[in-house]
Amino acid sequence: MARSNKRDIVSNEEACCQIDGKLNLPEDIRRDLDGIGGLDGLLGSLPDRDEIESKARVCKAISDPDRLKILHALSKCDLCPCILKEVVQQSDSKLSYHLDVLEEAGLITSRPQKKWRIYMLTDEGRSHL
Numbered sequence: 501m502a503r504s505n506k507r508d509i510v511s512n513e514e515a516c517c518q519i520d521g522k523l524n525l526p527e528d529i530r531r532d533l534d535g536i537g538g539l540d541g542l543l544g545s546l547p548d549r550d551e552i553e554s555k556a557r558v559c560k561a562i563s564d565p566d567r568l569k570i571l572h573a574l575s576k577c578d579l580c581p582c583i584l585k586e587v588v589q590q591s592d593s594k595l596s597y598h599l600d601v602l603e604e605a606g607l608i609t610s611r612p613q614k615k616w617r618i619y620m621l622t623d624e625g626r627s628h629l
Contacts, residue, residue, distance in 0.1 A: 554606075561605035562628055566590060567598050571621065574608060575629050578620040 525533065536542055547555070561567055566588040573579060573587045585595050599619065602608045607625035610617050621629075 557605045558607065558624075558628065561601050561607055564598070564601075566594075567602055570598060570602060570619075571607060571625055571629055574619060574621045575626065578618050580616045580618055584619065 523530070523539075533539065533542065536545065546552075562571070569588055570584055573584065579587075581592075581595060581599070584599070585592065588595060588598065590598070599608065599610075602625070603610065606622055607628065608619050609622050610619045612618075
């Protein structure tokens with residue numbers, strides 16, 4: 501079976517999109533779109549820009565294998581950086597970068613404990629494992 505070329509589908513006005521100012525959609529797509537209020541209903545149901553950017557930060561944060569490894573380690577127990585460094589086998593600066601990305605995405609948090617900094621998963625971080 502030949503693979504369809506996305507450019508051919510998008511550029512083929514007969515297959516989809518507007519013809520003479522009207523949407524030319526497959527019947528099942530039109531029915532589903534009408535069921536949610538048409539294009540305006542679809543656009544109105546999408547998350548706002550801030551929420552999209554927040555989700556993009558989370559996706560970026562969990563897209564790195566070392567950061568995923570950190571999240572999984574923290575799912576077992578709260579840990580200090582010296583243990584996390586052993587988990588990912590990275591330099592201090594690289595570990596610091598990964599922890600910053602995870603913290604900025606809201607997936608982990610930390611607290612001071614005497615002379616240490618202890619890292620732990622947030623509820624948000626736990627929900628992505």
